Amino acid sequence: MKQSKFPPGWDLERVKRVLAHYKSQSEEEAVAEDEAAFEMPGQTVMEVPTEIVPAVRELIAKHKAA
Secondary structure, X not given: OOOOOOOOOOOHHHHHHHHHHXXXXXXXXXXXXXXXXXXXXXXXXXXXXXXXXXXXXXXXXXXXXX
């Protein structure tokens, strides 16, 4: 059996907690959570062409590392 790799700070228990959170949400709660994400100060939501997503992720990673 292949061991799954998790991002830094994540483990199987954290994944299970996140899954349980989203599975237990009502549709209204899920919509409210999504809408709240658009209102977060210091954050911007935008659409980018799929083909440039890897480049955008790389820029974000470099920004966080700086």
